[in-house]
Amino acid sequence: MSITAAVINGIAILALLIAFFKDKEKAIQSLKIAGKSFIKIIPMVFIVIIIIGLLLGFVPPDAISKFVGSQSGLSGVLLIGVAGAIMHVPSIVAFPLSASLLESGASITAVAAFITTLTMIGFVTLPLEIKALGKKMAFLRNGTSFIIAILIAILMGMIL
């Protein structure tokens, strides 16, 4: 187990203990929600795990780096940013996918753009957002999010 995983598990156990100490009923309810969410996300986890295997096994690194690597420039970043905006996958599984992209030659900029647009922009949920907040605010939020996602990505590439 990596240190990160150990710390995360430690925090979860500690939080759970505190929760049980404070309010047993609520803690049990939390565990039920945790179990349900776990079952719900499992198929998605396996889908992404298989895709990662195929990606690392079959797609040659130069192909990936050509599209979203450091040579691909801004067009590669925009391309993967749009992909992230349209894709509707739980963000939790987006991170292993991003790690495998990095491993096989994608640039930090591209991966940061992918994660940021994926989490911030909800193309599929846009109708719901319009219903809740109105057209203007929904379009402004999603549109501006895309621009700042690209800015964050470019800065990430410069810093790291």
Place this chain on the structure above:
Amino acid sequence: MKGKQKKGMVRDYILLGLVFVIAILLITFFPDKKDEVINASWNFLVEMLWILPAVMILLGLFTVFVPKKTVVKYLGKASGIKGVSLAILFGALPTGPLYVAFPIAASLLKKGASISNIVIFLSAWACIKIPQEMVELQFLGAKFMFTRLALTIIFVVIMGIFIEKLIAKEEDVSLIPTKCP
């Protein structure tokens, strides 16, 4: 909503079956890639399983212990730096997909919370979730995670203020006759 969720599950399993069949076919046709594919998948699966239960437990705890009512109550009237910090905190703590946050944002809007706080809250909800950051830490490392987190917070605040100014400006122009008593 329940039926919709079930449909989503069925769709996920169909997709999983499809991906699985494609993977089996590819490995059968290219047996020399088999070890590489299985190794890569296995490593990522193990890494995922080490943290997924913990992440789900935190998600469950936040959902139950930070009720939506609290969010609306505090964020509805907070302003200034306090409002911004609360918007980020309340966005980062409770969990669930983004569409869960829309009704909260809508009731915030009705309660008269500032546009910038609502935008910051929604964006924090979307991409500064604590359990989510932990998965990012696990797979992409501390440097990547913390840099992206810091940049995201800065830009999300700028974005919130920008959208508020933009909407206020437009309303000044279009709503003057109706707004003035």
